[in-house]
Amino acid sequence: MELTNAAALNLVISGDYIHHVSSKKEMNKSDWYENRIRWRARKHRLDAFFWEAFLLSNSAQAEEIAGVLKDYGTPTLVFWKNSDEWTVRYQRCLGGQS
Structure with missing residues (x-):
């Protein structure tokens, strides 16, 4: 199967799987969240x-x-x-134990 450039932009290849992504913006959303959290933490x-x-x-x-x-x-x-009280910040959620 031959992909055009536009179609190739909507596929993310990871390992043996090919995932369809609706837009480039969606592909970078997780990275954006992490960068924003780190920027705010440094501030x-x-x-x-x-x-x-x-x-x-x-x-x-x-x-x-x-x-x-x-x-x-x-x-x-x-x-x-x-070990009984901690909080972890992920890209999109908080986890912890208290």
């Missing part, structure tokens, strides 16, 4: 709460969070008090 000097920083400094706790909230994707921000 308020919350860089220390980024997932990557938490993962490097608290790998055991990061594995605990990843196990509990595995269906929501990769976290963006983590606010950790202890």
Whole structure:
């Protein structure tokens, strides 16, 4: 099957699957959300709460969070008090335990 340039823009190939995407805007929506969250966090000097920083400094706790909230994707921000009280900010939702 031969695709025209316009049709090719509406397909996203990931692994062995081809997903139809209605527009380029929709393809970048998740990235936009994450960039917006990070921009706002930096503006308020919350860089220390980024997932990557938490993962490097608290790998055991990061594995605990990843196990509990595995269906929501990769976290963006983590606010950790202890293993009984924490909040995680994803691109489109919040998760936590208290």
